[in-house]
Amino acid sequence: MRKIVATFFAAFSLAFLASLPALAQNTQAAPARQAAPSPAMKVAVRRMLEAMQFPALTRQIFDQMLQSVPAMMRQAALQNITGNAELTEERKARALANAEEEIPLAVSTLTQVLADQSLIDELSAEMVPLYARYYTVQEIEQLTAFYQTPLGRKMLATMPQLSAESMAISQRVLIPRVNAVLEQVLRAATQPPQ
Template sequence: MKKIAAIVSIAITAFALVGAAPAYAQADAASTAAARELFDAMNYRTMMTGVMQQMSQSIGQSMRAGAEAGIKNNPNTTPEQKKEALAKMEAELPAAVAVLQGAMNDPAMIDDILTETVPLYARTYSADELKQITAFYRTPIGAKMLSTMPKLMAEAMQIGQQVAARRITPLMQKLQEKQSTK
């Protein structure tokens, strides 16, 4: 359970950091209005709902893979302990996944993300720049980009997870080996 809790904690932290915004100067009213117009043109709420659904669908597989790797690669456990830990993980994982999926599929979270992202865009771009971006998203290619974005983001996240796992797994094994020799 500790490994699952650690993975859940890492997943929540990573997810929070994706949306974390540094503090900048306050946005003016024109830029804020233009940012809202941009998000309407982007159909942002629908796009984010799609992104969250994609993430929600893959979170169980990602958590399982991470927990299994941690258990199987732990040099301090016997094969029997690994078998027991895998069985315990399988029993506890569905509840942890359900909690995360519930949070990720909560429409109120999309509302909060939208509310907190508008000022970020309004601080980053001028009202005129936001209007130009909005005009792009109202073109056929802009609309296509928006419609394909959730799928592309989900696939890109999977690629990122695979690349990170290939690099991080050997490092974690080395750390576990060092800890077992202490």
């Protein structure tokens, strides 16, 4: 089950990061800057996050993602368990039943983690140095202006749905590849030394 949850969290993280709209705005981002964000940058990013309604947007993204969590976990469990050649059919059936029992607990735990307001606060704080590495204060101000336009507001309004759909895409595309790599590693790890 730990492998299932780890696979899920990898996909979850990728989908969440892919859903943050401003990160994808500038594909020719400046080289990463290492200095601490200036006071002007801190103010600019905080204003941009306010324009984005970052806490509400993040909550909506979390809620959308949580809707697909049980199916993702089931798929990961099914692939991991049925793909394990070392398990008998009886053990596979028991493992799948155990996974079914564990999924509601995992979803409940994840829901509690994502409901913690300090998580949103911490994510917001982490956005300041992240954006500072790739954008200038002027660019952040331009992004803020964009998010205040009708198109910017539309983009933000559709972001939770885009996030949910990107999560489904991640599940469909990423998890089988990750599971294949995990199976390869497990096979290599269980092979007797030569």
